[in-house]
Amino acid sequence: MVAIKLPKKLIEVALPLDDINIAAAREKSIRHGHPSTLHLWWARRPLVAARAVIFAQMVNDPGFEPSLKRGMNKHDAQIERERLFEIIRKLVLWENTNNEEVLEQARAEIWKSWRETCELNKNYPQAAELFNREKLPAFHDPFAGGGALPLEAQRLGLESYASDLNPVTVLINKAMIEIPPKFAGRAPVGAIPDNQKQINTHEDWSGAKGLAEDVRRYGYWMREEAFKRIGHLYPQVDLPTEYGGGKATVIAWLWARTVKSPNPAFSHVDVPLISTFILSSKKTVFQNCYC
Ligand SMILES: C[S@@+](CC[C@H](N)C(=O)[O-])C[C@H]1O[C@@H](n2cnc3c(N)ncnc32)[C@H](O)[C@@H]1O
Structure with a gap:
C-alpha cells in the first residue's frame, strides 16, 4: 500500500504568536466592516487569528524531513520560516483584510506548498483525484458558528463550506460566504435614496461592493419607512x-x-x-x- 506523504505544516513547528495575539486583541475594537456587526455570535473567533491559523495549516514548514527527502537545512529553514512569519504579520493586520497584494502573497504560498505536496504524492494511486496540482483542497467547518474560519478560508482562496446545528449560524454563514460571491463585481440595483449623503457613489463595484451598496440603500429605505410608521415614538x-x-x-x-x-x-x-x-x-x- 502506498502511504500518503504529508509534509509538516508551519503551524506544527512555529508561529509568530505575539503578533497574532496583538492583532486579535485589536480586532475586538473594530466596529466597522466586521461580521460581529452583522449578527452577534458568542465564542466568535477573531478573524485575523483564523486567517493566520488557516494559512499556517496550509503552508508547509521549510525544515528538513529525511523521511520525505524534502526541506532545507536548519539555518536556511529558519530564514525561510522568518519570511513566512513576515507574511503572517502582514496578514493579521486588520487594515490588510482586503489588501489584495498581501492576500495574493499568502495565496501564492498556499499554492506553492500544495504543489509540493502534490509532487510528493504523484505516485499515489488516487493522485489525480486527491493531489490535483490545479485544485486546492476545499475547506469545511462543520461547527462553523459565527463563521470566522470558513470566511477566512475563502479569503485565502479555498473553496469554503460551513455547516452548523443552529439555523441562526447557518443564516450568518450564508450571508457571509455563500451570498456575497454570487454578486461579486455586480453594480447595485436598488433605488438611489433621496438623501445622496447616504450612498456611496463611487463606480468601483469590485468584490462585494455593489452588494454592500444595495444593503445600504435598502437599510436607508427601511429606516425612512420605520420613521414614517413609528417615528412619533422617538421624539x-x-x-x-x-x-x-x-x-x-x-x-x-x-x-x-x-x-x-x-x-x-x-x-x-x-x-x-x-x-x-x-x-x-x-x-x-x-x-x-x-x-
Ligand atoms: C464554539 S462554536 C464555533 C465558533 C466558530 N468557530 C466561530 O469562530 O464563530 C461551536 C458551534 O458548534 C455548533 N454545534 C454543536 N454541536 C453540533 C453538532 N452536533 N453538529 C453541528 N454543529 C454543532 C454550535 O451550534 C456552535 O455554533
Whole structure:
C-alpha cells in the first residue's frame, strides 16, 4: 500500500504568536466592516487569528524531513520560516483584510506548498483525484458558528463550506460566504435614496461592493419607512449643555413604575422606581438617560 506523504505544516513547528495575539486583541475594537456587526455570535473567533491559523495549516514548514527527502537545512529553514512569519504579520493586520497584494502573497504560498505536496504524492494511486496540482483542497467547518474560519478560508482562496446545528449560524454563514460571491463585481440595483449623503457613489463595484451598496440603500429605505410608521415614538429632546446642547433623537426608553412623591411639597410629582439611569458606564460611550 502506498502511504500518503504529508509534509509538516508551519503551524506544527512555529508561529509568530505575539503578533497574532496583538492583532486579535485589536480586532475586538473594530466596529466597522466586521461580521460581529452583522449578527452577534458568542465564542466568535477573531478573524485575523483564523486567517493566520488557516494559512499556517496550509503552508508547509521549510525544515528538513529525511523521511520525505524534502526541506532545507536548519539555518536556511529558519530564514525561510522568518519570511513566512513576515507574511503572517502582514496578514493579521486588520487594515490588510482586503489588501489584495498581501492576500495574493499568502495565496501564492498556499499554492506553492500544495504543489509540493502534490509532487510528493504523484505516485499515489488516487493522485489525480486527491493531489490535483490545479485544485486546492476545499475547506469545511462543520461547527462553523459565527463563521470566522470558513470566511477566512475563502479569503485565502479555498473553496469554503460551513455547516452548523443552529439555523441562526447557518443564516450568518450564508450571508457571509455563500451570498456575497454570487454578486461579486455586480453594480447595485436598488433605488438611489433621496438623501445622496447616504450612498456611496463611487463606480468601483469590485468584490462585494455593489452588494454592500444595495444593503445600504435598502437599510436607508427601511429606516425612512420605520420613521414614517413609528417615528412619533422617538421624539427629539433637548440635550443638556454639558452634552453639547441642541436636539437629539431618543433611541431607547427605560421603562419604570412610578409613585407619587412621599414629600408633601412634591406630592404632585411622579417618581420613577428605578435604581440607575446609567445605560453604559464605558467612558467612550455617551449613553446616559434623560427623563
Ligand atoms: C464554539 S462554536 C464555533 C465558533 C466558530 N468557530 C466561530 O469562530 O464563530 C461551536 C458551534 O458548534 C455548533 N454545534 C454543536 N454541536 C453540533 C453538532 N452536533 N453538529 C453541528 N454543529 C454543532 C454550535 O451550534 C456552535 O455554533
